[in-house]
Structure formats: C-alpha cells, structure tokens
Amino acid sequence: MDVTNFLSRFLSGKQNVMVVPSGSKDTFATAETKVHGKPYHVISLPDWQTYELPVAGGFDKWRIYREGNWHETCHIKHSPSALYKWGSSQTDRFVMNVLEDFRVEQRGVRDWVGYLP
Numbered sequence: 001m002d003v004t005n006f007l008s009r010f011l012s013g014k015q016n017v018m019v020v021p022s023g024s025k026d027t028f029a030t031a032e033t034k035v036h037g038k039p040y041h042v043i044s045l046p047d048w049q050t051y052e053l054p055v056a057g058g059f060d061k062w063r064i065y066r067e068g069n070w071h072e073t074c075h076i077k078h079s080p081s082a083l084y085k086w087g088s089s090q091t092d093r094f095v096m097n098v099l100e101d102f103r104v105e106q107r108g109v110r111d112w113v114g115y116l117p
C-alpha cells in the first residue's frame with residue numbers, strides 16, 4: 001500500500017489521504033473521516049492478494065487496480081465534500097454518482113494527460 005498511498009497523495013495534491021484495504025474483493029470507494037480530530041480522505045481498495053479479474057497476465061490487473069485508485073483520487077481532488085451527503089434516495093445518489101464519476105474522470109485526464117484509463 002505504500003506506493004498506492006504515495007500516488008494518492010501526489011495525484012490529489014493532499015497529504016491527508018489514507019489508502020486501506022476494503023475487505024471486499026472488488027470495492028473501490030472514497031469516504032471522509034476524522035483521525036485524531038483531523039479530517040482525512042480514505043480510499044478503500046480491494047486487497048491486492050484477493051483481487052481477481054478475468055484477464056490474462058498480472059500487468060492488466062495492475063493497470064485496472066491503478067485506474068481504480070486514480071479514479072478515487074480524482075474524487076478527492078475534484079468532488080465537493082457536500083456531494084457525499086447529497087440525495088434523498090438511493091436512486092438520487094446512484095444517478096449523481098454516475099454523473100460525478102464522468103466529471104471527475106474528465107478533470108483527472110485534463111490534470112494528468114496520459115493517465116487516460
């Protein structure tokens with residue numbers, strides 16, 4: 001996780017970022033929390049040892065895993081904090097998340113040309 005933590009902090013431009021295993025085989029997520037009273041962004045990624053994809057070769061697995069981390073880092077850099085609490089229903093949150101995913105990836109590609117997923 002050391003390289004992943006470094007990449008997340010570097011790409012987001014923030015030092016208050018932690019990357020932790022999600023405990024799930026396929027969940028990539030971002031949340032906000034407090035650690036010792038200070039705000040932190042937490043990126044949850046699948047555990048590398050149990051992360052499985054129906055692709056041949058380890059390089060493709062690494063590229064997809066890295067893109068998942070990049071995507072969540074783009075949320076930290078570009079998504080407003082209030083957005084995590086927006087919506088009165090699961091449907092509202094799902095639709096907003098799809099739109100926000102598109103928006104943050106467009107901004108991420110603009111910031112980091114060549115990082116196109």
